[in-house]
Amino acid sequence: MSKNNLEPSVTPDLEDPKFGFNSYAERLNSRAAMIGFAAILLIEYLTGKGFLAWLGLQ
Structure with a gap:
């Protein structure tokens, strides 16, 4: 058998x-x-707190 078959x-x-x-x-x-x-940066800019502080974890 050939390879083509x-x-x-x-x-x-x-x-x-x-x-x-x-x-x-x-x-x-x-x-x-x-x-x-981008949302995290916007939250930090608008609230003046870090993201973890905004969540209440810090």
């Missing part, structure tokens, strides 16, 4: 996974982290 003639069109480590999940996670970091 063992390979498929058509490559399947697979969808990207909806969960796990993929580019969409990583992009979504980084955007959420940037929004959270």
Whole structure:
């Protein structure tokens, strides 16, 4: 048997996974982290206290 007979003639069109480590999940996670970091900076600026003090943990 030759090698050509063992390979498929058509490559399947697979969808990207909806969960796990993929580019969409990583992009979504980084955007959420940037929004959270900006929110913490805004809270500290508006209240004049650190984030932990604002939560009552310090």
